[in-house]
Amino acid sequence: MSHDLKLFHGYTACSRVTLTALETLGVPYDEQIILFEKGEHKSPDYLRLNPAGKVPCLMIDGQPLTENGAILRFLHAEYPDAGLFPQANDNWDRAQQLSVLLWISAGWHPYVRAVKMPMMWTTGDIEPVREKGKELFSGVLDQLDAELADRKWWFGDEWSIVDTYFWWAYINSEFGGFDLSPWKNIARHRSDNEALPQLQRALAREQAAYDARKAEMA
C-alpha cells in the first residue's frame, strides 16, 4: 500500500532507526529534523502533532504516529516485503518480534539514558545514576552478546530492523563514556550494521538535514 510519509526526527536520536527503516522500504518520504537545542520539540506546532514532544513521529497521510516500535511495526505491516522483520508463521512469531522491540524500548533505552544523560533520572548527583546505569546496561549487553554468539543477526542469518535498534542503543552508551570493548560479538554486530547501505543512507540523510538547518540559522 502506498502512503504519504513524513518523519520528524532528531540528530543522533533513536529516530535514526526509523530513518533506516524508511530507507529500507525504498519508497519516497519527506523528513524534518527537530532541533532539541532550539527547543523545537516544545514548539506549539510540534506539540499539536505529538503532545509528548518526542521523536520519532511519523506522519502517515497527514496523521501522526509516535513511538519507534509502533512505527516500525506499522511500516512492516504496510510494506511486508521490505524485510524489516523476518516472515512470521503465526501470532507467536509476531508477538516475539514485538517483545524484542519492547525490551529495547522499555529496557535498553532507559538504561542508555541513565548512562548517557543521568540527569534525566535525578535531581541531584549524577554519578551514582551513571554507575547504576552502567551496571544495568552491562546486564543487557551480556544477554545480547550471548545471543549473538551463534548467529550473525538477532533473528538469524538475515538482518532485521531490530539489529539497528540494538546498534543505536549500544553506540549511544559509548557517547556516554561506556566501554563496549569487552563484548566481542557485539563489536562484530556493530561493524555488520555499519556496513549496511540503508543505515549509511539514513545517517547521510540525517547529517544533511542537520547541516542544512544549522547553515540556515548561521
Next chain:
Amino acid sequence: MGSIKLYHLPGACSRVTMTALEQCGVDYEDEIVMLMRGAQHSPEYRAINPRGKIPCLVVDGRALGENAAIISYLHMEYPDAGLFPAIADPIEGARQLSDLFTISANWHPGVRANMMPVRWTTGNPEEVRAKGKQLVEPLLAGLDARLASQPFWYGEDWAITDTYVYWNYTTAEQGQVDISPYVNIAAHRARVEAHPAFQRALARESTAIERIGGMPNVA
C-alpha cells in the same frame, strides 16, 4: 493455545497481564516469582526467561516476555475478547500499539524512579524519587485531561490499556506521588477497579499467595 502458565508477582505489573488472561477467559496456571528475593535472577528462572523479568507467559514450553507483547498476543489470539476496541483502519491499530509502548517505556520507568528509586542509582534514592515525581506529573496531567470527556482511555468502553495505566498511577501513589488533585483519574480508578476481569485477577493473586503460605515479610 495449549498449556499456559504466567510467571508473576502479586501487585507487580503482571497484574495487568493476569487481567488480560482473565478477560480472554483463558485457562492458565500461575507461579509467583519472588522479586524481593532475587528469584528472577536464579538459574532456574533464567532458563525460562533469560531477561530475568516478569511477567512471562509460557505456552507449550515456549516463553514470551514483556507485558505489552503478551497483551498483544492475547489480543491476536482472542480478537473478540474486548482487550482493545475495534479499529477502523491500520493506523488506529498502530495507535493502540503506540499507547502500549508509551506506557511501557515512558510511564513505567518514570514510576520505577518514583516507587523504587534504588533501581536507578547507587547513591541517594531521594534525588531519584524527586525526579521520578517530575517525570510522572506531566503524564498524570495529560491522562487527567484525556479522561475529562470520556470514562476510559479510548472512549466509552474499557480496554486493557486502562488497567495498564491504572497500575502505573496507583504504583506512583505508593511512591508518594499525590494523585488526589486529578479528579478524572480518581473516577477512572473506581471504574477500572470495578471491572470484572480485574476483580478476578485480584482474587487469583490472593489464591496464589495462599498457595505459598502467605507473602514473606521482607523489608
